[in-house]
Amino acid sequence: xxxxxxxxxxxxxxxxxxxxxxxxxxxxxxxxxxxxxxxxxxxxxxxxxxxxxxxxxxxxxxxxxxxxxxxxxxxxxxxxxxxxxxxxxxxxxxxxxxxxxxxxxxxxxxxxxxxxxxxxxxxxxxxxxxxxxxxxxxxxxxxxxxxxxxxxxxxxxxxxxxxxxxxxxxxxxxxxxxxxx
Amino acid sequence: xxxxxxxxxxxxxxxxxxxxxxxxxxxxxxxxxxxxxxxxxxxxxxxxxxxxxxxxxxxxxxxxxxxxxxxxxxxxxxxxxxxxxxxxxxxxxxxxxxxxxxxxxxxxxxxxxxxxxxxxxxxxxxxxxxxxxxxxxxxxxxxxxxxxxxxxxxxxxxxxxxxxxxxxxxxxxxxxxxxxxxxxxxxxxxxxxxxxxxxxxxxxxxxxxxxxxxxxxxxxxxxxxxxxxxxxxxxxxxxxxxxxxxxxxxxxxxxxxxxxxxxxxxxxxxxxxxxxxxxxxxxxxxxxxxxxxxxxxxxxxxxxxxxxxxxxxxxxxxxxxxxxxxxxxxxxxxxxxxxxxxxxxxxxxxxxxxxxxxxxxxxxxxxxxxxxxxxxxxxxxxxxxxxxxxxxxxxxxxxxxxxxxxxxxxxxxxxxxxxxxxxxxxxxxxxxxxxxxxxxxxxxxxxxxxxxxxxxxx
Numbered sequence: 001x002x003x004x005x006x007x008x009x010x011x012x013x014x015x016x017x018x019x020x021x022x023x024x025x026x027x028x029x030x031x032x033x034x035x036x037x038x039x040x041x042x043x044x045x046x047x048x049x050x051x052x053x054x055x056x057x058x059x060x061x062x063x064x065x066x067x068x069x070x071x072x073x074x075x076x077x078x079x080x081x082x083x084x085x086x087x088x089x090x091x092x093x094x095x096x097x098x099x100x101x102x103x104x105x106x107x108x109x110x111x112x113x114x115x116x117x118x119x120x121x122x123x124x125x126x127x128x129x130x131x132x133x134x135x136x137x138x139x140x141x142x143x144x145x146x147x148x149x150x151x152x153x154x155x156x157x158x159x160x161x162x163x164x165x166x167x168x169x170x171x172x173x174x175x176x177x178x179x180x181x
Numbered sequence: 182x183x184x185x186x187x188x189x190x191x192x193x194x195x196x197x198x199x200x201x202x203x204x205x206x207x208x209x210x211x212x213x214x215x216x217x218x219x220x221x222x223x224x225x226x227x228x229x230x231x232x233x234x235x236x237x238x239x240x241x242x243x244x245x246x247x248x249x250x251x252x253x254x255x256x257x258x259x260x261x262x263x264x265x266x267x268x269x270x271x272x273x274x275x276x277x278x279x280x281x282x283x284x285x286x287x288x289x290x291x292x293x294x295x296x297x298x299x300x301x302x303x304x305x306x307x308x309x310x311x312x313x314x315x316x317x318x319x320x321x322x323x324x325x326x327x328x329x330x331x332x333x334x335x336x337x338x339x340x341x342x343x344x345x346x347x348x349x350x351x352x353x354x355x356x357x358x359x360x361x362x363x364x365x366x367x368x369x370x371x372x373x374x375x376x377x378x379x380x381x382x383x384x385x386x387x388x389x390x391x392x393x394x395x396x397x398x399x400x401x402x403x404x405x406x407x408x409x410x411x412x413x414x415x416x417x418x419x420x421x422x423x424x425x426x427x428x429x430x431x432x433x434x435x436x437x438x439x440x441x442x443x444x445x446x447x448x449x450x451x452x453x454x455x456x457x458x459x460x461x462x463x464x465x466x467x468x469x470x471x472x473x474x475x476x477x478x479x480x481x482x483x484x485x486x487x488x489x490x491x492x493x494x495x496x497x498x499x500x501x502x503x504x505x506x507x508x509x510x511x512x513x514x515x516x517x518x519x520x521x522x523x524x525x526x527x528x529x530x531x532x533x534x535x536x537x538x539x540x541x542x543x544x545x546x547x548x549x550x551x552x553x554x555x556x557x558x559x560x561x562x563x564x565x566x567x568x569x570x571x572x573x574x575x576x577x578x579x580x581x582x583x584x585x586x587x588x589x590x591x592x593x594x595x596x597x598x599x600x601x602x603x604x605x606x607x608x609x610x611x612x613x614x615x616x617x618x619x620x621x622x623x624x625x626x627x628x629x630x631x632x633x634x635x636x637x638x639x
Binding site (some may be wrong): 019020023026034035036037038040041 | 182186189190192193194195196197198200201204205
């Protein structure tokens with residue numbers, strides 16, 4: 001998993017809690033990287049899971065809620081860090097339709113070994129979009145938070161329904177977005 | 182943040198920085214290697230592209246790559262030369278703008294058929310069409326088409342070959358074949374004429390002999406008749422042999438003897454004159470149509486010209502008066518008689534045609550043929566009072582197939598053949614002086630040196 005996901009996670013903990021909380025959860029985990037991350041590096045995604053679990057223990061918040069909140073936070077960070085991906089796009093559906101073909105393509109240009117999740121979008125009608133998340137990393141909650149962040153960024157009134165397509169692992173999840181007037 | 186937190190963070194940041202530097206170094210190396218690979222690939226592609234362009238540019242045809250909207254996306258150097266357009270102009274053109282208005286429709290049809298044939302995997306032959314240059318001139322060209330699919334887009338390769346030279350050569354060959362056929366026909370006619378002349382010569386000879394015999398006999402008979410008249414007059418005056426004398430007188434009156442005495446000599450003379458002319462024509466035809474020799478012989482040019490004028494009389498007699506001014510001291514000249522006669526014939530016929538085209542009313546023009554000796558050369562000047570030749574045409578009159586005469590009247594071969602015969606086979610010169618509306622003089626000069634040598638040898 002790309003280092004930016006880790007650096008942004010630690011930034012979020014700093015911002016949403018405090019630097020001492022960050023240091024405590026780092027002390028709680030035993031990971032090969034020692035939590036010394038660089039945005040352009042690549043790290044085992046289980047390190048992130050360990051950090052989230054540690055944060056959950058530290059804050060008594062649900063892991064699911066923390067991951068989703070992180071997704072929401074991450075989207076805002078993406079907007080600031082990669083404004084070119086958002087240039088000329090005026091709605092959440094259009095942006096999400098370009099995630100696989102534009103954003104993930106750019107990710108692979110920077111790192112051929114990168115393995116981002118598959119995001120399959122199907123426009124069922126002008127007002128409905130089906131988004132399928134597929135990843136061995138089982139981070140559908142992060143995807144959920146990212147989608148919510150996207151809807152919030154575009155200021156749209158969109159109803160989001162989520163359903164697992166296999167089991168409860170979160171490897172393959174369907175999000176159905178319905179735009180409300 | 183307390184100092185311990187900051188120390189931990191600093192420690193992690195240092196590790197992260199080293200990681201980042203290591204990644205950066207690795208990426209830089211990868212980038213360098215990739216750049217090197219790209220550079221090599223670019224050089225290879227450039228070399229291949231140059232080779233391909235060289236092949237295209239040295240192809241003997243204009244080659245176009247055309248997209249689905251018929252826009253030219255690539256053109257080779259020959260295309261620029263063929264259509265006299267810059268590459269920029271060509272690349273902004275619709276392919277069908279390079280066809281003449283009449284040929285556009287057929288070219289589009291050929292394109293459509295070619296596309297269909299490609300779909301059904303059948304081949305199609307090249308077609309001929311008419312190309313249009315930038316300056317508006319047209320030219321014949323041969324077309325062939327290949328359909329291509331590049332990256333999912335359809336393209337057509339058009340190969341256009343300028344076939345102007347080939348067409349010109351075909352036309353010349355056809356004309357030459359026609360000329361050859363005509364020459365063979367003329368040769369056959371010449372052989373036939375020679376045979377007929379020979380056959381006519383014998384009866385003409387005995388008609389002539391008999392005519393002379395009759396003339397002499399009638400002269401003798403006239404003496405007898407004169408004596409008979411005197412005898413008859415004496416008998417009548419003496420009053421003797423009255424019945425016999427009356428019978429003789431009556432038979433003289435019945436025969437209209439006075440008329441016969443007066444007219445018969447004239448008739449015989451006219452007959453002999455006619456026979457003489459027949460004989461002269463027959464001799465001229467025989468001489469003119471004599472099979473050509475490949476070796477030069479000494480020829481009396483004045484006589485040869487006279488012969489040619491006789492043969493060609495029908496060509497000029499209703500159009501011009503012919504005057505000959507011959508230098509009687511001109512020695513015999515080494516010539517190919519058949520070819521020399523042909524040269525003079527061509528000039529006389531041209532002179533007659535020139536007079537005909539400028540003649541008003543029934544007034545006859547003038548053709549003058551003058552021979553003389555000029556600086557070791559025999560000079561023959563054939564002048565006419567015809568229409569003359571424009572300065573522009575003067576430059577081309579000895580070119581093969583150049584003619585200003587109407588269809589069916591001139592082949593453009595006469596002067597060309599005359600030029601080659603006089604300059605190449607007789608080592609002579611041929612030139613022309615002309616004034617538009619006043620007339621033309623052709624001047625043929627043949628060297629005399631060989632004449633002396635041949636005379637000594639022979």
